[in-house]
Amino acid sequence: MHFTSERRLDDGVLEREFILGEIPGILWTPEFAFTPAPLILVGHPGGLHMMYPRLAARARHAAAAGYAAATIELPGSGDRPRSSAAEQARADLRRALEAGEPVNDEIVDRLVLPLVDKAVPEWRAALDGLLALPDIRGPVGLSGGVIAIGIRLAVVEPRISAALLFAGSFVPRSMFDEARRVTIPLQVLLQWDDEGNDRQQALDLFDAFGSKEKTLHANMGGHTGVPQFEGDDGNRFFVRHLT
């Protein structure tokens, strides 16, 4: 992992771009912290450049509460090489959605399972690199992104102590068994009228999580309509569990 750029944002946050092997990533740290900051991994659906404004806003919000935040590009997104199988699955999904058809399990499996298998080891490698930096420490929180990646990470990565998940993307049926094995504290966001997400499946997934401490926050509106106050609530969730 090496840094490729560094700049100071106007609210006392240091933003550094890095490369981990061939994977680009961004790290935000509170510039004036006296002690190493606990880390929040900031998830996204893929495409760092396109997602940058929203990611940076979430990271700066976390930094204002004393957290470092970091993210890496997903396999097959942004400037990373495309996989023809993933592109085909994505096209099939788009076709089903545009035709107003139910999205069948086979498409979801084809789209999400290989993504989870590839992404999770990369996020764990990023954790190795990030936690080796002098200004970052555990425990680690996970915030948002492709929920299936979050589920797998919560199961396999013991350094992640709490997760704020967004029930806003497709979850392969086989991952409900993994959800039952999640035991860390969870806060799950659900947009009640999310265009691309089945409400009942999201409620079933929340029910399936094995965590004793889990909270569902359902709000009105579509996929991108998460209310601003959920940002503060997310910080408070991490304060409860990462300190």
Add this chain to the structure above:
Amino acid sequence: MHFTSERRLDDGVLEREFILGEIPGILWTPEFAFTPAPLILVGHPGGLHMMYPRLAARARHAAAAGYAAATIELPGSGDRPRSSAAEQARADLRRALEAGEPVNDEIVDRLVLPLVDKAVPEWRAALDGLLALPDIRGPVGLSGGVIAIGIRLAVVEPRISAALLFAGSFVPRSMFDEARRVTIPLQVLLQWDDEGNDRQQALDLFDAFGSKEKTLHANMGGHTGVPQFEGDDGNRFFVRHLT
């Protein structure tokens, strides 16, 4: 409405018992407020004496955030005269629950509808008296209690600007139509494994509310297991909507 007792609690809260006609009630106000405090009506299932410790804790929590809080006894509870019809309905409900039978709509209607019809005008009369006091002002928030009373109050009482409802008691089917007419901001608490509350009905009720701004907070555990942090979250909900 006249006060019958007054005492200062150790955290700067003034607690006054009052009588409104023949209905006992309690008012808590922040003692050192410089301006009139916005009011939160604190609901409960009936039985002021038995509920006092929890009610006082909620009221003091609200007072710490600058709110006045008040409650009155429900019809047929505490020291108020019993209604034989309500006692019969309560006994039938208990019998059904103890036998592990589904609680049929007829029992719920018999138990809840007369209670709502009697209680709602009383809470409105209490509002008249409370808002006439020099140290209390609107807007008014409603917090918890029998959810069917909360639904009716939210529909008919324009002085109530926001409601924090607890989906923890039976709701007559006919009140789903009233729920659709609620338009004030809502925060709805749901205990995922509430012994005395049907989860799917609670989710259907949340869906039915007509409010554009509504948030569901579902937490693990049974009826009395609402996590402490929901108290702070409730205050923040009222800060967003009563100021």
